[in-house]
Every structure is written in C-alpha cells, then in structure tokens.
Amino acid sequence: MTKKMFASDNNSGIHPLILEAISKANDGHAPAYGDDSFTSNVAIKFREHFGEDSDVLFVFNGTGANVIALKAMVRSHQAIICTEGAHIHADEGGAAEGFIGGKLLTVPTEDGKLTVSQIEQQLVHIGSQHRSQPKAISISQCTELGTVYTIDEIKQLTSFAHANGLLVHMDGARISNAAAFLGCSLKEMTTDAGIDMLSFGGTKNGMMIGEAVVCLRKELAPELKYIRKQSMQLGSKMRFISVQFESLFSDNLWLENAIHANNMALQLAEGLQKIPGIALTQPVQSNAVFASIPVEHIHQLQKSYGFAIWNIEKNEIRLVTSFDTTQEDVNLFLSTTQKAFE
Known part of the structure; x- marks a missing residue:
C-alpha cells in the first residue's frame, strides 16, 4: 500500500463495507437500468433523508450529476449564476455550457460563497433580448474553498432566488461533510431550506463510483431520466451504484x-x-x-x-x-x- 496523500478525497480507497456490499450484489443476475431491487430500496432511503416528494436517479460522476440537474432547470438562452471557483465553472471542462447551451455568469468571492447582493447584480439585464437570461443559481456545499453555508445563508439565497423567478441547484459533492460540520440533517439544509435540485456526492465519501441527482421540485423530475440517457450517464448494471448508496445510508x-x-x-x-x-x-x-x-x-x-x-x-x-x-x-x-x- 502506498503512502496516503492529501491531494484529494478522490484518491482514497473504497470503504470496506461498501466493497462488501458490491460483492454481495454480484451474486446472480438482476434487471438492468435501475429496475432492480437495490435501486428501488435505496430510493426509499433517499426519500427518508430528503422527503417523500423527492426523486432520485443515479449517475457515474459529479460532472454528470451537475449537468443533468442544471439542464433540467435551464434552457439554452438562459444563464446560471455561480462563483468563479465553482466546480461547474473551473473544473468540468465547460461541460455545463457545452451540454446545456446556456451561459455561466460568475462572480468573485473570497470564501467560496455566493451572496444575495452578488446575485442581485446579475439580474439588471433581465428582459433584454441581447443577454442570456438568469434562470438558476448554483452553490457548492461544501464550497470549493472548504467553507460551509449555514442553513440561514441557504434560506436567504433560495428565498431571494424564488422571489425573482430563479431556481437553486446545490453541488453537494461533499454535502456529507457539510452536514457533519453543521450538525444538521440532510433535509434541513436542502429540502427545508428551499433547494430545488441537488447533486449528492458519494465517491468522495467512501464509494467506488457513483453520484445521485436528487430532485426536490416535483415539476422538474419528469425530464430527468431522458436527460440522463442523452448525457450517457445511464448505467446498465445500476445495482452496483445503487447498492453503494444503500450501504452508505445504513447505520449512518x-x-x-x-x-x-x-x-x-x-x-x-x-x-x-x-x-x-x-x-x-x-x-x-x-x-x-x-x-x-x-x-x-x-x-x-x-x-x-x-x-x-x-x-x-x-x-x-x-x-x-x-x-x-x-x-x-x-x-x-x-x-x-x-x-x-x-
């Protein structure tokens, strides 16, 4: 075994309990493309954490989760407001703009967090046919600088966004770390705080592969499965992703x-x-x-x-x-x- 690095939590191995769960799921055959019992069972666990009206679908990676979530929220003539350091802007090879066709409107920040005043400054050209029209904001929890939005900060953002016709996406690649820091439930800082769409991270927290798109706004859910297929993020042997989340949610x-x-x-x-x-x-x-x-x-x-x-x-x-x-x-x-x- 090589020496542990501190470059990224992506460099870590697989948690032994998750590895064991994958092995158990490998016994025999199961229906493909998510029609298996592992996927349906873990969907119940997601509803327990995010509310009965939440919908979940599984993808291979974080970039896939983000672009699928955002494409369900934004059309090609519209824009997403985010920080300059946001993963969707700085670390996804232009996937958001390339796949959605819309524009990212970025703002500088010292601590990785968006504020209401920064968002407000991006709304001055709403109604102008010459400008991409803001339709969503995307925040990272935890941020790319390791900082964490408080629940009140999230509520301020979502309240302002919804009052101005904007939807709110949360890139939750490290959302578990944020919940651990805040000492709150996943639901308290997402569903209850007004988040519309969430990318839920698993790989950075002990899984081998796999992230989830959690839809918290019912009217956005029907299109997601088609967007996932078109974005090449639909896994045929999905049970091997689903069972990891089932293990992750077992015994906290x-x-x-x-x-x-x-x-x-x-x-x-x-x-x-x-x-x-x-x-x-x-x-x-x-x-x-x-x-x-x-x-x-x-x-x-x-x-x-x-x-x-x-x-x-x-x-x-x-x-x-x-x-x-x-x-x-x-x-x-x-x-x-x-x-x-x-």
Whole structure:
C-alpha cells in the first residue's frame, strides 16, 4: 500500500463495507437500468433523508450529476449564476455550457460563497433580448474553498432566488461533510431550506463510483431520466451504484465517514498552525485545509507528498483528508512539514 496523500478525497480507497456490499450484489443476475431491487430500496432511503416528494436517479460522476440537474432547470438562452471557483465553472471542462447551451455568469468571492447582493447584480439585464437570461443559481456545499453555508445563508439565497423567478441547484459533492460540520440533517439544509435540485456526492465519501441527482421540485423530475440517457450517464448494471448508496445510508455510514474526515482536517490544521511561517487562509469547516506556505517549503514537501497548489501567487496549498485518513497519517505529514522548516 502506498503512502496516503492529501491531494484529494478522490484518491482514497473504497470503504470496506461498501466493497462488501458490491460483492454481495454480484451474486446472480438482476434487471438492468435501475429496475432492480437495490435501486428501488435505496430510493426509499433517499426519500427518508430528503422527503417523500423527492426523486432520485443515479449517475457515474459529479460532472454528470451537475449537468443533468442544471439542464433540467435551464434552457439554452438562459444563464446560471455561480462563483468563479465553482466546480461547474473551473473544473468540468465547460461541460455545463457545452451540454446545456446556456451561459455561466460568475462572480468573485473570497470564501467560496455566493451572496444575495452578488446575485442581485446579475439580474439588471433581465428582459433584454441581447443577454442570456438568469434562470438558476448554483452553490457548492461544501464550497470549493472548504467553507460551509449555514442553513440561514441557504434560506436567504433560495428565498431571494424564488422571489425573482430563479431556481437553486446545490453541488453537494461533499454535502456529507457539510452536514457533519453543521450538525444538521440532510433535509434541513436542502429540502427545508428551499433547494430545488441537488447533486449528492458519494465517491468522495467512501464509494467506488457513483453520484445521485436528487430532485426536490416535483415539476422538474419528469425530464430527468431522458436527460440522463442523452448525457450517457445511464448505467446498465445500476445495482452496483445503487447498492453503494444503500450501504452508505445504513447505520449512518455517510455521516460517520464525514465526521472522521472533518476531524482529521481539524487536527491537521491545528498542527500546521503551530509551525512558524504557515498560515491558514480559510476556516476549516470540512475536510479541506487551505494554508499559505513559503514556496521553497512547498517544493520540498512535494517530494514526499501529493497535494494541490491552489493559488501560486499566494503560495496557497490545499490538503484534503478522507474517511480513511488516520491519526498516524496526519502526524507523519506534520512531522515531515516540521522537518522541512528546520
């Protein structure tokens, strides 16, 4: 086994219970394309977490979940408001605009969060036939900077959006980490907070492959299965994705994994703050640590560890912990970092 990295929670392995569930689902045959009992059973679990009126469908990856959710909300002459650092803008190869045909209207932000005033500034050209018409906003929970919207902040955004005829999408690739930080249920910060469409992440939280599109606005649901097929995200052997979510929701494994990853990030951050010359650049509210480190030490650390250089100008790096990050992993990285400064 290679040394644990801190580059991404995508680098982690598969949780043993999920791997076991996949193996059990491999016994015999089952109907294809989601007509199996695993898929119907886990749909019930999703309704338990998001409400009886919620609909769910499973896809291969986060980009697929995002573009399917957004295409159900936005037509090609319309626009989606998001931050400059939003995954749909910065890390999906133009998939949203390419697949939907609409436009992303981006705004700068210091902490990864959208605000009502920023959204309001993007609405001044509503009604102009020369401009893409804003129809949706997309927020990330957790944000790409590891910060977390409070429930009140989400409600402020959704209330303003709905009052102005906008729909709200949440990119929840790390939504479990946000719930762990806030100490709330999934429903409290989505359905109850006014979110219309959610991309629910599984891969970053212990699954092998698979994400979910959770529709929380009934009138948007009928088109989703056709959009999924057209976007090449319909899995034939879907039971192997569904059974992972079933395992994730059993005995609150989703929350246990997220709490552990968050705790490892906090311990990592606390250790880094004790080293002169290192400064945290964002509050640690999830499983990501953002820190400024002198460039010569960054290069030295990269000889031993993989991690992301987030902002070259600020000498800012990102370290991400996972469900399988151990105290020993954290201590070893801190020890290596301390030696690099000696």
